[in-house]
Amino acid sequence: MAVRIEMGQGASRAVEESGRSSFVAGGTGAALAMSRGAPAGAEDGLVGWVEGRSEGPLLLCVGGVHGNEPAGVQALEAMVGKVGERRDLLAGDFVAIVGNMPALAAGRRFMAYDLNRAWTPVHMDALQSGSRTEPDDAVVHSITSRRALTPVAEDLEVVRVMELLERVAAGRRGPVYVLDLHTTSGRGGTFTSAEDNPRHRAFAMEVPFPLVLGLDEHIEGTLLGYLNTLGYTTMLCECGQHREPRAALRGIAAVWIAIRAAGLLGDEDVPEARRAHEMLRNTCAHLPPILETVYRHPFDERDRYVTRPGFSNFDRVRAGEVIGDDRYGEVKAPEGGMLLMPLYQRLGEDGFFVVREADGGRAG
Numbered sequence: 001m002a003v004r005i006e007m008g009q010g011a012s013r014a015v016e017e018s019g020r021s022s023f024v025a026g027g028t029g030a031a032l033a034m035s036r037g038a039p040a041g042a043e044d045g046l047v048g049w050v051e052g053r054s055e056g057p058l059l060l061c062v063g064g065v066h067g068n069e070p071a072g073v074q075a076l077e078a079m080v081g082k083v084g085e086r087r088d089l090l091a092g093d094f095v096a097i098v099g100n101m102p103a104l105a106a107g108r109r110f111m112a113y114d115l116n117r118a119w120t121p122v123h124m125d126a127l128q129s130g131s132r133t134e135p136d137d138a139v140v141h142s143i144t145s146r147r148a149l150t151p152v153a154e155d156l157e158v159v160r161v162m163e164l165l166e167r168v169a170a171g172r173r174g175p176v177y178v179l180d181l182h183t184t185s186g187r188g189g190t191f192t193s194a195e196d197n198p199r200h201r202a203f204a205m206e207v208p209f210p211l212v213l214g215l216d217e218h219i220e221g222t223l224l225g226y227l228n229t230l231g232y233t234t235m236l237c238e239c240g241q242h243r244e245p246r247a248a249l250r251g252i253a254a255v256w257i258a259i260r261a262a263g264l265l266g267d268e269d270v271p272e273a274r275r276a277h278e279m280l281r282n283t284c285a286h287l288p289p290i291l292e293t294v295y296r297h298p299f300d301e302r303d304r305y306v307t308r309p310g311f312s313n314f315d316r317v318r319a320g321e322v323i324g325d326d327r328y329g330e331v332k333a334p335e336g337g338m339l340l341m342p343l344y345q346r347l348g349e350d351g352f353f354v355v356r357e358a359d360g361g362r363a364g
């Protein structure tokens, strides 16, 4: 029997516990659920795994890598049942997983460290060797908590997500595509980001948001950076402001588009993708199609950086314009361009980015 739909319960529980969502997982998909093998437990973070009728690509969707961004998880919980209803048409497999479960439950970006900065070879080796030498998860410890000799929440999250990724690698029946759903603390954060090569660009540009290139060159240890090294085709999709109700709807739209782009369903079998494309295009038709990252303002907690009120994503800024303040005084944009991800939350390592319209446009 080659048909399988697994519905995890852990993700919805985490979001519900955070008190920030009334979304209930399951719906019609739960009635269709046919579990095979180990049931998706509350702890494993698998939102769902829909095994299509025939071989084909695997689309891996990730939500909640940052715990204060529940919209992506809500989108994935809504999508598992919908995709499951179409599994007879599906070529390949649809998999949805949750990033940082304890942080989602707490409604925090992270507990001890940013799960989207954890995927460096050094850090992963440290966690893996810890888990290999000691079968007990309780003694898995990372380079960041070695002195304490107890694992922090994200150490266990890296290990848990790695186990899910191993299941994906073992279960894939074709090339793997990845859609990583996020939201921003500032307003107007609708864009995609991808590694700057033709394969990734083509995938990301199926979502009609501005494509921001070069973010990956400014940020180390992202989940997608790691998945790129496995040969997967990946895009990050920022769906709007954290608490904006439309953010989850944009996430759903991005998933429909990614399903078509990855080739799990043909255009005629997924009319939602066309409607989704129209909806997302209308969100940001006034913005340049491709932008390059020209500046990142990093800071650490001791700097006490705070963005001045009133900035939104894609606001035009001049070189020398004051964006925020820290303990040394005013923080200025050293380059002119458009502001990206001005930080309006306590936790983070990036105060803001400056991006600029790239040459070549969407045809490039």
Ligand SMILES: [Zn+2]
Binding pocket: 065, 066, 069, 182, 183
């Ligand atoms: Zn995020």
